[in-house]
Amino acid sequence: MTAKAEVPSAASALPMALDAVGGDFGALPNVEGAVLAARAGVSVLLVGDRVKLHAELGKYAGSSGLPLEVVDAADVIGMDEHASDVRSRTEASINVCTRLVKEGKAAAAVSMGHSGATMASALLTLGRIKGVDRPAILTHLPAKSGFTTLLDAGANADVKAQYLAQWARLASVYLRVVEDKENPTVGLLSIGEEDHKGSALVLETHALLRDMHGKTLNFHGNIEGRDIFLGTTDIVVTDGFTGNVVLKLAEGEAKVLFGWVREALGSTLKSKLGGLLVRGALRGLAERMDPSTYGASILVGVRGLAFIGHGSADARAVKNALLRAARAHEAQLIPKLEAAFAQK
Known part of the structure; x- marks a missing residue:
């Protein structure tokens, strides 16, 4: 989805x-x-x-x-x-x-x-x-579960913990209202799942989000980079610098990956025949990973x-x-x- x-x-x-x-x-x-x-x-x-x-x-x-x-x-x-x-x-x-x-x-x-x-x-x-306090760019990334909502994707490089907490609330309402996702889960991007891991910003934000859990949002806890594409949480909050790096990395990797697939499927006669058999499936995969599918990101x-x-x-x-x-x-x-x- x-x-x-x-x-x-x-x-x-x-x-x-x-x-x-x-x-x-x-x-x-x-x-x-x-x-x-x-x-x-x-x-x-x-x-x-x-x-x-x-x-x-x-x-x-x-x-x-x-x-x-x-x-x-x-x-x-x-x-x-x-x-x-x-x-x-x-x-x-x-x-x-x-x-x-x-x-x-x-x-x-x-x-x-x-x-x-x-x-x-x-x-x-x-x-x-x-x-x-500060608007954020909310974007969607393809994930195992369908898509993951990421913010901030580049509006604010220097942030405060209260900004991230506000963005988590904004994204939670957005998903409920526009995407029909009841009680969406919020993950805080960090370098480890444990509560005590992360920068000073992450630690302070974690405390704020934990206090908001069950009141204005559904806080899952810290997540790592791999969780974004696994769809561990519906929402991922981070600062705009990190979020923009994640976004550009994902888009760049998708292009490289499909380039490798095209090369592999065109390398021999046998692979070319196999490529004809999987063309439909690959087209659907390309559709999910194409930024055009999502159109644009909202400034929430x-x-x-x-x-x-x-x-x-x-x-x-x-x-x-x-x-x-x-x-x-x-x-x-x-x-x-x-x-x-x-x-x-």
């Missing part, structure tokens, strides 16, 4: 705001992904250069009849520019997206562009949920839905990101997170 990205059971009245010019490849995959999502029933506001986006939309037959609308934004923060530019470049596409959410004109902001700029724009425009802790994808995202990833955003909106994730943090 993978994290759900299917079509919401009922189409949202509000569209998703897509930074349609962000990412390594600009409008091309964003527009195609938006068209695919619109055909699946999700309304999308394509934010970016009006002329370019209309020209790109014109390539898709029947797009004029889909729930798609272009919102002009002449500026875009490039992948090699500074995240701090969001403060001065108010008409940049990502800022327009988050403003649309703030003004109630869009349900979520989705971007495959500059991740730092997306985080900064979401935080500056939407603000934080009361009781949350801000007072609005914001999703951050890979700069190299293809149309399938954009589509799945938009579907995931629509599901989170339909599930009323933000009001439920705010309600959970209002309870002491």
